Amino acid sequence: xxxxxxxxxxxxxxxxxxxxxxxxxxxxxxxxxxxxxxxxxxxxxxxxxxxxxxxxxxxxxxxxxxxxxxxxxxxxxxxxxxxxxxxxxxxxxxxxxxxxxxxxxxxxxxxxxxxxxxxxxxxxxxxxxxxxxxxxxxxxxxxxxxxxxxxxxxxxxxxxxxxxxxxxxxxxxxxxxxxxxxxxxxxxxxxxxxxxxxxxxxxxxxxxxxxxxxxxxxxxxxxxxxxxxxxxxxxxxxxxxxxx
Amino acid sequence: xxxxxxxxxxxxxxxxxxxxxxxxxxxxxxxxxxxxxxxxxxxxxxxxxxxxxxxxxxxxxxxxxxxxxxxxxxxxxxxxxxxxxxxxxxxxxxxxxxxxxxxxxxxxxxxxxxxxxxxxxxxxxxxxxxxxxxxxxxxxxxxxxxxxxxxxxxxxxxxxxxxxxxxxxxxxxxxxxxxxxxxxxxxxxxxxxxxxxxxxxxxxxxxxxxxxxxxxxxxxxxxxxxxxxxxxxxxxxxxxxxxxxxxxxxxxxxxxxxxxxxxxxxxxxxxxxxxxxxxxxxxxxxxxxxxxxxxxxxxxxxxxxxxxxxxxxxxxxxxxxxxxxxxxxxxxxxxxxxxxxxxxxxxxxxxxxxxxxxxxxxxxxxxxxxxxxxxxxxxxxxxxxxxxxxxxxxxxxxxxxxxxxxxxxxxxxxxxxxxxxxxxxxxxxxxxxxxxxxxxxxxxxxxxxxxxxxxxxxxxxxxxxxxxxxxxxxxxxxxxxxxxxxxxxxxxxxxxxxxxxxxxxxxxx
Numbered sequence: 148x149x150x151x152x153x154x155x156x157x158x159x160x161x162x163x164x165x166x167x168x169x170x171x172x173x174x175x176x177x178x179x180x181x182x183x184x185x186x187x188x189x190x191x192x193x194x195x196x197x198x199x200x201x202x203x204x205x206x207x208x209x210x211x212x213x214x215x216x217x218x219x220x221x222x223x224x225x226x227x228x229x230x231x232x233x234x235x236x237x238x239x240x241x242x243x244x245x246x247x248x249x250x251x252x253x254x255x256x257x258x259x260x261x262x263x264x265x266x267x268x269x270x271x272x273x274x275x276x277x278x279x280x281x282x283x284x285x286x287x288x289x290x291x292x293x294x295x296x297x298x299x300x301x302x303x304x305x306x307x308x309x310x311x312x313x314x315x316x317x318x319x320x321x322x323x324x325x326x327x328x329x330x331x332x333x334x335x336x337x338x339x340x341x342x343x344x345x346x347x348x349x350x351x352x353x354x355x356x357x358x359x360x361x362x363x364x365x366x367x368x369x370x371x372x373x374x375x376x377x378x379x380x381x382x383x384x385x386x387x388x389x390x391x
Numbered sequence: 392x393x394x395x396x397x398x399x400x401x402x403x404x405x406x407x408x409x410x411x412x413x414x415x416x417x418x419x420x421x422x423x424x425x426x427x428x429x430x431x432x433x434x435x436x437x438x439x440x441x442x443x444x445x446x447x448x449x450x451x452x453x454x455x456x457x458x459x460x461x462x463x464x465x466x467x468x469x470x471x472x473x474x475x476x477x478x479x480x481x482x483x484x485x486x487x488x489x490x491x492x493x494x495x496x497x498x499x500x501x502x503x504x505x506x507x508x509x510x511x512x513x514x515x516x517x518x519x520x521x522x523x524x525x526x527x528x529x530x531x532x533x534x535x536x537x538x539x540x541x542x543x544x545x546x547x548x549x550x551x552x553x554x555x556x557x558x559x560x561x562x563x564x565x566x567x568x569x570x571x572x573x574x575x576x577x578x579x580x581x582x583x584x585x586x587x588x589x590x591x592x593x594x595x596x597x598x599x600x601x602x603x604x605x606x607x608x609x610x611x612x613x614x615x616x617x618x619x620x621x622x623x624x625x626x627x628x629x630x631x632x633x634x635x636x637x638x639x640x641x642x643x644x645x646x647x648x649x650x651x652x653x654x655x656x657x658x659x660x661x662x663x664x665x666x667x668x669x670x671x672x673x674x675x676x677x678x679x680x681x682x683x684x685x686x687x688x689x690x691x692x693x694x695x696x697x698x699x700x701x702x703x704x705x706x707x708x709x710x711x712x713x714x715x716x717x718x719x720x721x722x723x724x725x726x727x728x729x730x731x732x733x734x735x736x737x738x739x740x741x742x743x744x745x746x747x748x749x750x751x752x753x754x755x756x757x758x759x760x761x762x763x764x765x766x767x768x769x770x771x772x773x774x775x776x777x778x779x780x781x782x783x784x785x786x787x788x789x790x791x792x793x794x795x796x797x798x799x800x801x802x803x804x805x806x807x808x809x810x811x812x813x814x815x816x817x818x819x820x821x822x823x824x825x826x827x828x829x830x831x832x833x834x835x836x837x838x839x840x841x842x843x844x845x846x847x848x849x850x851x852x853x854x855x856x857x858x859x860x861x862x863x864x865x866x867x868x869x870x871x872x873x874x875x876x877x878x879x880x881x882x883x884x885x886x887x888x889x890x891x892x893x894x895x896x897x898x899x900x
Contacts, residue, residue, distance in 0.1 A: 173637060199806055201802055201805065201806060224805075224808045224809070224810055225808065226808075227805065227806060227807065227808035228807070228808030229808075230806070230808075231806070231807075232802075232803075232806035232807075234802065234803065236799050238797070238802060238803035239798060239803075240798035240800065240803070240818055240822075241822065242821050242822050251806040251817060252804075252808065252809055255809065255810075255813050255814070255817065256807070256808055256810065297803075300807070301806075301807070304807055304808065310806075345671060388696075
């Protein structure tokens with residue numbers, strides 16, 4: 148078995164009186180592509196956002212590369228540099244050009260020389276077909292282009308894992324394919340990816356493992372074949388019958 | 392609900408703490424005033440502070456060609472100089488509106504009030520009053536101004552029976568009006584200018600004022616006339632008085648000694664004549680129509696108007712710049728996680744936003760004056776009060792500007808591993824500026840108008856210039872229209888400019 152990258156132990160998260168995550172144990176290995184599926188409100192996004200502490204767990208451990216980042220007095224910024232995140236609404240920086248969107252964090256936080264950061268950014272833009280947009284502001288980009296920019300922006304930090312929070316949910320249907328292809332390409336190159344998605348086709352084709360979440364716990368997990376062909380849990384069966 | 396209650400109680404507690412730190416100030420003052428040691432204090436500091444309301448030529452008015460202490464001229468100012476000289480101390484004139492002079496006397500902001508003050512029984516209860524000066528027939532008379540068109544109709548005081556008569560609040564003329572015009576309907580005014588304006592527009596039929604003032608107005612306004620019959624002067628009420636804080640009997644004794652000498656030598660009458668000459672020389676309007684008068688005022692007074700506008704813009708700019716710095720700090724504190732400093736900042740902002748600016752000006756001027764023993768210059772107190780006021784509004788502008796930035800931006804920056812400082816300076820604030828800048832511009836425009844409240848304290852901004860021109864020209868509507876136009880042109884064009892820049896800024900969305 149490959150190296151354990153993220154180990155989650157007994158993760159709980161409450162929003163006020165509402166218990167959203169009710170005890171999650173999970174291990175993500177290096178190079179693994181893990182899809183998280185489940186009905187809305189099941190806690191998928193919250194679980195994902197706990198992995199880089201955008202949501203602070205109420206209790207439990209999140210051990211990333213051997214360090215419990217959920218503990219007090221951890222310099223979370225250092226660890227976040229190694230955890231990329233792709234958002235549903237892209238969250239590109241509207242006041243910066245495409246190129247600046249990518250280079251700002253490496254220059255500020257990794258002290259990468261500007262010229263080097265820009266060279267690398269252009270290389271990455273080429274791969275996603277956005278090279279000619281490098282001096283544009285994001286308002287000139289389509290949704291799909293914005294999301295590809297967001298992916299490149301995350302990659303420029305050389306993360307060890309990328310978390311994708313419904314990356315295609317806010318896209319027009321014709322844009323979905325392009326973005327998924329970029330993610331697929333990353334998976335093929337060996338990037339560790341944890342993705343919350345409603346794209347069942349993608350989860351089936353690309354994932355090494357699928358987690359089915361409902362009511363704040365992982366109800367069932369396994370290979371895509373296990374989950375999609377032979378689901379065991381009645382909730383999984385019901386969910387799949389509704390979405391497929 | 393519970394949170395709201397906690398907030399209100401925090402608010403009240405802090406307000407009470409604030410008040411209790413001020414109250415001893417007033418308590419102290421009553422204590423010292425009963426011992427009457429102000430004379431010693433004056434001698435100790437080598438300075439006599441005299442309050443006056445320089446809108447009453449020729450007794451006290453502003454020579455607009457001069458600045459600083461030298462701009463205050465008139466026969467009362469000469470008297471003040473004389474008293475200071477006799478006491479062997481330096482004179483400082485503190486100019487403010489008439490009501491403010493009286494209030495300042497009670498709080499011992501000033502040592503003496505010399506401002507054409509007449510005796511009334513009510514006033515005698517609130518202050519020490521000197522013997523009379525300015526007692527002679529031709530300067531000490533009390534008259535009634537009426538419209539020229541009524542000249543034939545109204546000859547005697549009894550002809551005014553049951554009519555509306557304007558008189559300054561709490562003045563001797565008010566007393567005379569009540570006593571000598573049967574069933575007069577009294578209209579309180581804060582300055583004779585206001586009364587004349589009311590007379591011109593027909594709201595009142597007569598204005599009671601001193602004869603000297605009446606003569607000045609009639610000379611310069613062809614549509615005005617003087618009632619033939621003068622008020623019958625009660626010797627007890629005759630002449631003008633010098634006021635001192637209640638209980639300062641020793642100081643009053645000293646002043647009376649000097650006044651006796653002034654009366655004996657007929658000094659005041661000399662000063663009065665000279666002041667009258669100076670007042671009529673400084674400005675002569677020849678135009679008759681409304682527009683002609685306006686044009687002429689602008690021709691004569693444009694340097695003062697420009698200077699007043701400069702002070703107004705300067706005040707507004709200083710206020711908004713420092714208000715932004717302090718307001719920015721408060722905004723960051725309000726956005727911070729520390730509940731205690733957050734609560735303090737919240738109470739500060741709500742207190743300032745929930746009380747009128749004029750009240751704050753009064754309050755802070757009194758506090759600073761108490762803390763510095765009256766040494767804080769008025770303009771500095773006013774500026775600090777304005778800054779404190781503005782900072783509360785700016786704090787809200789900045790806070791809401793920062794919060795208006797999509798929270799996804801914060802999450803994206805954090806998820807990339809950006810430090811808090813970089814996130815604020817490179818991502819959040821550059822985007823918030825777009826919302827903050829136009830709002831700050833509007834705050835500046837607001838402040839241009841709000842600074843007019845500070846004219847109560849004669850600090851030379853546009854509205855003060857209005858009073859100066861008013862008292863120099865004996866015209867009340869024209870200066871208001873001119874100054875109003877200047878305010879409007881400046882604020883309107885600034886607002887348009889801000890709108891334009893707002894449009895430019897939003898292009899990057």
